[in-house]
Amino acid sequence: MRRIFAAVLALLLFWCLHADQARAEDIIDLGNIILRQQFVKAKVLAIEESEPQEYGAWSGVLREQRVQVKILSGAYSGQELTALNSLSGSEGIDIIIENNDLVMVCIQEAESRDGNTEIYEIFIADQWRSHAVFWLLLIFVLLMAAIGRLQGLKSLLALGLTASGIYYILLPGLVAGKSPVLLTVAILVVAAMLTMLFVAGFSRKAAAAVLGIMGGLLAAAVLSYIFGDMAQLHGLASEEERTVLYFDGLNIDMKGLLFSGIMIGALGAIMDVAISISSAVTEIKQADPSKTAYELFVSGMNVGKDIMGTMANTLILAYAGGALPLLILFIVNNMEAVSVLNWELIVTELVRALVGSVALILCVPVTAVAAGFLQNRTQREAEK
Numbered sequence: 001m002r003r004i005f006a007a008v009l010a011l012l013l014f015w016c017l018h019a020d021q022a023r024a025e026d027i028i029d030l031g032n033i034i035l036r037q038q039f040v041k042a043k044v045l046a047i048e049e050s051e052p053q054e055y056g057a058w059s060g061v062l063r064e065q066r067v068q069v070k071i072l073s074g075a076y077s078g079q080e081l082t083a084l085n086s087l088s089g090s091e092g093i094d095i096i097i098e099n100n101d102l103v104m105v106c107i108q109e110a111e112s113r114d115g116n117t118e119i120y121e122i123f124i125a126d127q128w129r130s131h132a133v134f135w136l137l138l139i140f141v142l143l144m145a146a147i148g149r150l151q152g153l154k155s156l157l158a159l160g161l162t163a164s165g166i167y168y169i170l171l172p173g174l175v176a177g178k179s180p181v182l183l184t185v186a187i188l189v190v191a192a193m194l195t196m197l198f199v200a201g202f203s204r205k206a207a208a209a210v211l212g213i214m215g216g217l218l219a220a221a222v223l224s225y226i227f228g229d230m231a232q233l234h235g236l237a238s239e240e241e242r243t244v245l246y247f248d249g250l251n252i253d254m255k256g257l258l259f260s261g262i263m264i265g266a267l268g269a270i271m272d273v274a275i276s277i278s279s280a281v282t283e284i285k286q287a288d289p290s291k292t293a294y295e296l297f298v299s300g301m302n303v304g305k306d307i308m309g310t311m312a313n314t315l316i317l318a319y320a321g322g323a324l325p326l327l328i329l330f331i332v333n334n335m336e337a338v339s340v341l342n343w344e345l346i347v348t349e350l351v352r353a354l355v356g357s358v359a360l361i362l363c364v365p366v367t368a369v370a371a372g373f374l375q376n377r378t379q380r381e382a383e384k
Helices: 002-017 130-175 180-200 204-230 239-245 254-287 293-322 324-332 344-383
Strands: 027-029 033-049 061-071 080-087 102-112 117-127
Touching: 033 080, 061 102, 080 102, 130 180, 130 254, 180 204, 180 254, 204 254, 204 344, 239 254, 254 293, 254 344, 293 324, 293 344
Parallel strands: 080 117
Antiparallel strands: 027 033, 033 061, 033 102, 061 080, 102 117
16 A cells, blocks of 8 residues: 555656746846846835825826835845835825835846846835734744644645645646646645645555545536536636736636636645544544444544534635625625626636535545545454
8 A cells, every 4th residue: 555655646746746847037128128126125214205296187196205225135135225116095006104114125127238237126016024924824833833743743744845836836837838627636636645644644544535535626626627617617707817818928728727726725625524534434443443344434424424514614604705805895886696696706706615515525425435445444454
């Protein structure tokens, strides 16, 4: 079993790692010069306000701030530079800053055809928010290590490998034009196998969980394809999706990308269900070795039934939570239910939530069967 597990894992990793990777350089070609831009961390030292300027009824009022900043990262670290910050009076678009704020600054360097380089423009790109994420991540890691101990550290390692696989393999592979569904399935199967390997080791418990996860992913892929096609979803419902479609040099299957996103969104809940059922069946078998495969299957199904309700709610509520501003717009505009349920953006989210929930439910019997069979096989081998 270890050889099979390791061989499948090695083959999938080999296939994923050999996906063509492509990354666009942050370069703007203006003909006589080439702009190269970098985003760096900076601290606001002083702000100089300009007089408001009228730009017509449709453009509104524009005022600029000349912001003295100290660069804290990148090639210009330690230097004090002046950056521009344009304000139009539009809440949610303007970047409101004060002295001592941390900001993200975009530094554009102009490189002429003869090779000379100089700073072309510096402007405030956004507030600096990464530090909040860092402290929250630190709390998460410390709690995992303190409460989960070795198992928690293993889970963190598996999480890091999963995130790295998505960022360094899946995303570059998609940009390079690889099939979104095939590449996503391969990455997710590898992620599931690695996670189960770290959580349960080379064991029948891990093998049963992996089989359940693969069953759930297969169900998600099939359901996404069937009902996404039936609902005529093209993966172009949001502004971000349409932007990706019309980006120069990109050739991405947007419908396949939609299906990939559905599978990625469902994987976390599917893994939780699979390992919970497999662990429960394993504990039952150890407590009562006389249990038959069918009895273990029934026990696994009973555990799965208790999990299904809460996990399905988790998926539905997670997707609904992300769409709250949109749902509020529907209420404010008194839109009829039939109109809302025919809008592609809403139908996409409904299909995403329902496919994930159905895949989660189908994962339960697959995992229960696999766990019951493998644990009963353990007893038969021991008796021999």
